[in-house]
Amino acid sequence: MSQTVQSHRLIDGGVIDRSRTVSFTFNGVRMKGHPGDTLASALIANGVSLVARSFKYHRPRGLYGAGLEDPNSMLAVRDGYAYYPALRAGQIRLVEGLRANSVSGWPSTNFDFGAVAQLASKFLVAGFYYKTFKWPDWKLFEPGIRRTTGFGLPEATADRNFVQHRHACCDVLVIGGGPVGLAAASALLNAGLNVFVVDDQPVLGGSCLWETAKIDGQSARAWSATIVRDMNARAGFTVLPATTVTGAYENNVFTLTQSIGDDRGVRGECHWKVSAQHVIMATGMVDRPMLFHGNDRPGIMLSSAVRRLIGEFAAAPAKELAVYTNNDSAYLTALEAQRAGIKVAAIIDTRKQAQAVHAKDALAQAIPCFFESQIEKTSGYKRLSSVTIRDVGRKSRTLRCDGLAVSGGWTPLIHLAAHRGVKPVYDYENGTFVCRDAPPNWFIVGGANGTVDLDHSIDEAVKASAAIAAERKVSVRASVPGVVSRTFGSVTAVFKPSCGSASKMWVDLQNDVKVSDVELAARENYVSVEHLKRYTTLGMGTDQGRTSNVNGLAVMAAMTSREIGAVGTTTFRPPYTAVRMSTIANARTGDRYQPRRYLPADAVHRELRGLMEDFGWERADWYGVNGNDRENAVAAEMSAVRNHVGVFDGSSLGKIEVTGPDAGEFLAKFYVSNIATLKPGRIRYSVMLREDGVIFDDGVVTCIGENHFLAGPSSGNAEAVAAWFERWRQTEWPNMRVAISPVTSNWASIAIAGPQARELLRKLEPDFDISHEAFPHMDFREGKLCGVAARVARISYTGELQYEISVQARFAAALMRVILDQGKQLGVRPIGMEAWLRLRLEKGYLHLGSDTNGRTTPLDVGMASIVSKRKGDFIGKRSLILPFATSHEREQLVGLTAVDGKLRVGGRVMANGHESVPCPTVGYVTSACESPSVGKSVGLALIEQGYQRDGETVSVYCNGEIVRCKICSPTFYDPSNERLQA
Incomplete structure (x- = not known):
């Protein structure tokens, strides 16, 4: 394994721990860094320029930003605890043994075959896939296109880091731990309020860690450290570093994701839900790129990112740096680079010299400055090598440099306010979108409010804290920290694209959206900002358009002769940045994601070698004691029910006791049949x-x-029906005297079915008469079996004589064992789900969810006469007279018997006159099986006008074959019901 040295590490400076060295690998190359580095700063320190390839054209991409704003540096990372398929390099704190790999480029990022797409770039313009791949069929291209999308692949291995969920309430939530957020929090130190201070960095301080400023007579770094120390020592203050606010919701509820790390990596995450009375949003702002020919080359970075890499991490982004700007802040980057020993080739400013506040300082340091100039083009492929500039007199010159810091103004990070529905408006003075209005009890301060001077920003923050304290009738620190700094000058950020070809000016670096793509969208009338986003994919990358949106909107404004404020912005939605699904799920994985539900007699089913499957409950599909394979076992089980007796565990069936003087009337409002007329001891299906x-x-x-x-x-639907009952009771009929008690888990229900069922029940020594005359079909009895209290219902799901025995759940296993023991001489067998469902199908009984869909009404399943006779109202009754329910085109449930071939679930019923596919269809098979009782393949189907087509022969396309079938009654077995009435 090859190894690099820290060729771009500055001799001194930064807040890294130089006393220790950390080893890591990037794309298989061993590198070194220091504690306190991010992966991004460590890569820069090791001289890495190429980290990724762009999405569409596979152009080389280098680090562009230092944090969440970076559109380029999505990497796959494994630390000592977990694997992360796609994280930005600036989000990752360096730890020993960390392994990082690029997620784009094949066979490697350095040599990518996908780069051949650049040769066809003039054809792969915005919307090319909409226009090209619709012919002859999108499905021909879809698999290949989908394989090229996304960043990173998940791994099947389980992570070893933990996840927690926490809920909290606070008086004040301060979002942002930079100088502005810290000033707001500091003013509240003596207020006695419950304050949360949140920042996405592991060390609070923000720009205080890397800007050369003095606050209250001390360095910004020392000032911030003092405040953080005071907050951690103060009761009522909760400081959450390495925590990102990912969403803002109604009633000032926020979601936060906290990363908890150690020397091995991220050992855990905490997903917070915080309810706040007041909010101070001090999220700051990010640099905006400049548009010029070839502005995407590795080595070109945001000016503020360059300054942070130098000041906080002592990493030199270049040996020879040029600066390109239309505002004052980038001068500070040039001055900081010069102090750090980096050669500054030039400052290129689009403005006049008189507009540049820091020009005098730069010239005093002998830094070449070119005013009223633009970058005409850049050179280099995998690393910037030079820039060509043109001045107002159209004179061109080329400057050698391996780095370029750009600043086209500032973009406030207002996403969280937008989550609450606040519409950003354009500030023409500073060239930014800001929130003029704030959500209730919010204060938007500092850079997030478009304020660029640090002293003014801190003043806003302290005033916000004072307003909160006044409302809560508590005191705050009255003084405002004094700021001595050259770091925040005025910004004159006027959009002005440089000269050069629009097809080589990149607006969105990750998605390869160019100025020419936005112009094409405008020419094709995609002038709405939402249409522009989707047509060009502008701002749809993992950085959510933080560096690209405003420039794209400005191009659209220029192309359509509108002001940028009139173009507007797209809608910002949660989450603010990606959140791992495992963090949201917490411990809900595997059996904890959906806990397995075991029948009370589960041990008995396993003793009988039941093949357990998840049917919502763990239930036996078939039993090994009945055969060595599924089909033989199912055949034996069906034969037992038809000829002898079978025992089936139906404990999972829902049980809801409804009691009270109005119980019958209440249930009658839900069921199609009139339950109010049901007499004690009787049962009714509906x-x-x-x-x-x-x-x-x-x-x-x-x-x-x-x-x-x-x-x-x-x-x-056991739980859903109970909730349905309760919802209507509370919201629509609160005066009905009724109580609802879900008791599904309280009772075990064991069914015995078959010609010998009554004889088997007799062996259980019931203390009540079980003769047919005394206990007819659809009757209910309470008594004792084997001395145990039981409920017995004579109902049938199989078409045979059947009794359903319910006992307290603790007696389930004993009851199963007694039934199997007493039924040996009668030929009893345990019956699994598959046999039970096939027996049901032979009888033509409805199986909810299989024989119904999202539009099936009782009129479609043979219950029209029940509906027509029903007096009184019930839920859904009025909808049954609407054209939707009465249309003659509706699919109706009928039976099918195969004349030849084998029916399969999902088979499509072909329209008359068609004997080959593709063709129109008029329905589909909902249930099907080979019926031993009927001697042929049978099924149920939903077919248009099915009732009128009884006796017709139709063709059904099943699994590549066409099966001829006859439409018939759905009752295939014992249509006169003689067997269940025995």
Whole structure:
């Protein structure tokens, strides 16, 4: 493994710990840095210029910013705890053994075959994929295009870092730990308020760590360290470094992501939800790029990023630096570079000399300054080598340099205020979008408010704290820190693109959006800012347009003869920056993501070698004791039910007790059948609907006694139905005298079905008469079985004589074992889900979710007569008379028997007159199986006008084959119901 030296590390300066050395690798090359470095600063210190390739043209990309604003440096990183498929280099604190790799470029970033796309760049303009790949079929191109998208690939290995979730409330939330945020927090130190101070950097201080300024008579770095120390020692103050505010929501609720690290990396993350009474937003601003020919080469960086790398990390972004600007702040970068021993080739200023506040200082340091000049072009491929400038007299000259710091003004970071619906407006004086209005109880101060001078920014922050203290009737520190600094001069940021070809001026570096792309969008009338964004992909990169949006909007304004303020901005939405899904999920992974639900008799099912699957509950699909493979076992289980007796665990079926004087009337409002007329000891099957008339759930309702009912929703909807009942009770019928008690987990329900079911029930020694005359179909009894209190319902899901026995859940395993033991001589077998569903299909019973979809009504499943006879109102009733429900084009549930071939679920019913595909279809198969009772393949299907087509032969396209089928009644087995009435 090759190794580099820190060729670009400055001799002194910075806040890094030079006493220790940290080893890491980048793209397999071993490098060294120091504690306190970010990965970005360590790469710069090691002389790395190329870190990535751009999205569309695979052009070389270098570090451009020092933090979240960087559009280029997305890297895959593994530290001692976890793997991160895509993080910006400026977000990553350097630790021992860290491994980083570029995520773009094949076979490598240094030599990328994808760069051939640059040869076709004039054809790959904005919207080229919309125009090109729609013919002959987008699906031909889609797989290849999708393989080229994204940054980084996830790994299957589990992370070893922890995740926490915390909730908190505070009086004041200060967002931003730079000089402005610290000034606001410092003013509240004696106020006795609960204050949270949040900053995305591991060390608070912001620009105080790298700007040469004096505050209150001391260096900015010392001043910030003092305030942070005071806050950490003060009760009521919570300081959260390395924490990003990712979203702002109603009622001043915020989401925060805190990174908790040590010498091995990020050992954990904390996802905060914080409710704040007052908010001080001091998020600052970022440099804006300049537009010129070839402005994307590695070595070109934002001016503030260059200054930070020098001042905080003692890393030299270049050996020979040029500076290009239209405002005063970049002069400070040149002066700082000169003091650090970096040769400054020139300052190129688009303004007149009289407008440059710091020009005198630069000239005094013998730094060449070119006023009223622009960069005409740049040279170099994998690293900048020179810039060509042109002055007002159109005279050109070339300057050698390996670095270029650019500053085209400032962009306030107002995203969080925009999350709350505040619309940014354009400040023409400073050339920035700002928030003139603030959300309730918010104060937007400093750079986030468009204020560029540090003394004015601190004054705003202290006044915001004073206003909060006045409202809360507490005192604050009255003095405003005095600032002595040359670091924040006035900004005259007027958009003025340099000369050169618009097809080589890059607006969005990550997505390769050029000035010419924005111009093309304008010519094609994509003049809305939202259309511009989507047509060109401007601002859709991982930096969310922090460095590209304003310049893109300015180009659009110029092309459409509008003011930039009239063009407006796109909508900022949470999260402010990417948040790992595992952080949001917390410990909800694997079984903790969706805890497994076990039946009360789970141990018995496993003893019987049940093949357990997740059906919402862990249930046996089939049993190994019934056969060595699935089909043989299922056949044996179906035969047992049809000829002998089978036992099925239905404990997962929903159970909701509804009691009270109005219980019957209450349930009648939900079900299509009139439950209010149900007598004690009787059971009725029905469906319930949503307001739009679509079937929501089905099941049986049992009248246990006067004013006492047991609703039996499907397994998958047990909780949803209980919540549905409660919602309507509380919001629509609060005066009804009714109580709702979900008891699904309290009871175990074991069904015995088959011709010998009554004989098996008799062996359980019931203390009540179980003869057909005394206990008919759809009746209910309470009593004792084997001396244990039980509820027994005579209902059938199989078409056979069937009893459903419910006992307290703790008796489930014992009941299963007794039934299997007592039923040995009767040929009893345990029955799995697959056999149970096939038995159900032979009888033509509805299986919710399979035989229904998001538009199925009771009229579509043969319940029209029940609906027409029903008196009184129920949820969804009025929707059943609308054209949606009564259209003759609706799909209706019918039976299908295969004349030849085998039916499969999902098979499409071909329209009449069509015998080959592709063709129009009129429905699809919802359930299907090979029926041993019928002797052929059968199925249920939703077919347009299905009731009118009884007896027709249709063609069904199933898994590449066309199967001829006959439409028939859905009841294939025992249509006269003789067996279940035995």
